[in-house]
Amino acid sequence: MGILEGKRILVTGVLTDASIAFSVAKLAQEEGASVVLTGFGRLSLVERIARRLPEPAPVLELDVQNTEHLDTLAARVGEHVDGLDGVVHSIGFAPQTALGGNFLNTTWEDVSTALHVSTYSFKSLAVACLPLMKEGGAVVGLDFDATKAWPVYDWMGVAKAGLESASRYLARDLGKQGIRVNLVAAGPLRTMAAKSIPGFKEFEDSWPEKAPLGWDLSDTVPAAKACVALMSDWFPATTGEIVHVDGGVHAIGA
Ligand SMILES: NC(=O)c1ccc[n+]([C@@H]2O[C@H](COP(=O)([O-])OP(=O)(O)OC[C@H]3O[C@@H](n4cnc5c(N)ncnc54)[C@H](O)[C@@H]3O)[C@@H](O)[C@H]2O)c1
Secondary structure (H helix, E strand, O other), X not given: OOOOOOOEEEEOOOOOOOOHHHHHHHHHHHOOOEEEEEEOOOHHHHHHHHOOOOOOOOEEEOOOOOHHHHHOHHHHHHOOOOOOOEEEEOOOOOOHXXXXXXXXXXXXXXXXXXXXXXXXXXXXXXXXHHHHOOOOEEEEEEEOOOOOOOOOOHHXXXXXXXXXXXXXXXXXXXHHHOEXXXXXEEOOOOOHHHHOOOOOHHHHXXXXXXXXXXXXXXOOHHHHHHHHHHHOOOOOOOOOEEEEEOOOHHHOOO
16 A cells, blocks of 8 residues: 555646656655646646656646636646645746846846745645645645755745745644645756756756765656655654755755
8 A cells, every 4th residue: 555545636847757746746646646737838748748647647727826727726626636635836937037147137027936936836836725625734845955055046046945934834824724834855856947047067066976875866756755755644743844855965064
């Protein structure tokens, strides 16, 4: 029996089969969950990728900047499952001007887009799913360690710092409803989001060398396993936590 047997899980953020969310959806199904996906923009592409999962999974449209999408999400998910036990936020975006070493010149307009999509949406998604989480459950988001200023990560780093804080406030406010809220801070992985960061190579070169356990830039499974574990019944008293899945880099001095 899998660790998510009988659980109903919403996974956002599948774009390609390299997406962290794709690995989460696959592992969740393998561990016994019913999975519903959301996609942004290129829905036919997401549907094509979804067909590579072990089981068919419905794909619903969700742009986290679209209030109507959020307001109707619970009803649309409810057409496929009678409730949710887990929600995965695997969404991030920052305009090119907010990344790559342009920190001092990025406009508020571009910063606000990064914060809306990558930070505020963690709260919006969780709240949109509440009507389906009457029996409690788990919300998990994908983080990149925001305790340091990294090369080229710039305003996305600020967005992740906000995500870490938002996660703690959500944990505070949803705890009484039996909802746990946690983040998985993954090391660098070669996904579409990562490839769109100018200078991402700086991470690629140094991370595997620094990590005590080593680090495979193309393997999304370790981060996905942590997401699945956090949604299982094996972390019943853990909330507001950040689990690092980075080969150990966060623990090591320069
Ligand atoms: N790849 C890495 O190195 C890495 C490391 C740590 C954390 N993360 C985080 O993991 C998460 C998933 O990213 P990924 O690396 O799998 O890349 P990805 O490109 O596969 O996924 C990013 C997802 O965000 C979605 N998205 C963008 N704007 C959206 C919007 N307005 N509404 C809804 N969805 C939107 C995209 O459609 C895509 O599915 C992100 O939060 C990212 O910051 C990535």
